[in-house]
Amino acid sequence: MLAGMSRWEELTGGTSGEEYAARFAALAESGKDLHGEARFCAALVPPGARILDAGCGTGRVMIRLAELGHDCTGVDLDESMLAVARKAAPDLPWFQADLAGFDPAALGIAADFDLVVAAGNIFPLLASGTEGEVARRLAAVLRPGGLLVAGFGLDRAHLPVPPSITLEEYDAHCAAAGLTLVDRFATWDADPYDGGGYAVSVHHR
Template sequence: MSMQHDRWAELTGGQAGEEYARRFARLAASGQDIHGEAAFCDALLEPAARVLDAGCGTGRIAIRLTELGHLCTGVDVDRSMLAVARRDAPDQEWLYGDLAHLDSLVPESGFDLALAAGNVIPLLAPGTGPAVVRHLAGALRTGGLLVTGMGLDAEHLPLAEPTVTLAEFDHWCTQAGLTLGQRFATWDGAPYHQGGGYAVSVHSRPTA
């Protein structure tokens, strides 16, 4: 998320970390599975894969993927969210910075999977989407995967209206050299139907 007027900062003032963590702690305590994104990604990966969690927030997904045996790097522009991640998993790699400048934060490629969950794409600063997708694609090894989850209507977004359509997002991915492989309506793999309010997409960086 961009340091210049990103939508997440406008919504939260950059102070949401502790409350965000408490919300998921309450969900876990109530018996809800809070690891759907991690389970989805784990099923796509070989053991000990390298994962880039872009817009990692409090680290919930990256920490779980590390517990599952993967090597995770988290990046976020919200210091309050990163403070929780660093407290909960001090030995993991947490990077502060703007995804629109991801190439300077993570200059090397070679990640097996880059993840942008939690409405990261719709909450980017206006106009930065194509650059962010290009940098995420550039961080992948050949054959690597970009996994995204995002709301497409107000019901599935913390916004009054959507900021990007699937057609626009797929165009950004095509421009970045990525190919759509799979699309679902939920993290547990429910089929996506045209016009649905939420999409989980798996794009790949082709091997040739």
């Protein structure tokens, strides 16, 4: 199943890589901690784990996970974002692919990841109607016992687009893909989820 245009493409035109990277570079220069997602994920897996960054963008999360010693692979639809990632870390494996049609075998990727992370509002920015297919394809690349970790906004205050998926819908898609909810947090610092507008969900295969 290949998607139509994703909400991300509609929002950015697929040309926002340098602008996106510059925004995060400015945040880093201001002293903001940019590694919460990587710390969160690294705490869930053993040293040297295989991690897929699904919707890796400019590579901020994956590059940090690789620095922490994990075996990382990045996949994103937006070539402008991947160009930034490849420039920053040319030795890491970056692939252009639509997550709704993600076929690791076609890319030469072994489907036995310990963890798949979808940070950066990946699910709300998918093409409408593909959320279940993406959950299925990401679940399929996990080894038994592997984890899918997704953090995304649930309201307009936490998204650059109108909300498109609820936690109940996301959990249903994950359940249909053979995944079970393990835990849910309000932030990448593992603050307890209180029903607010952003959630980090951990599902287990």
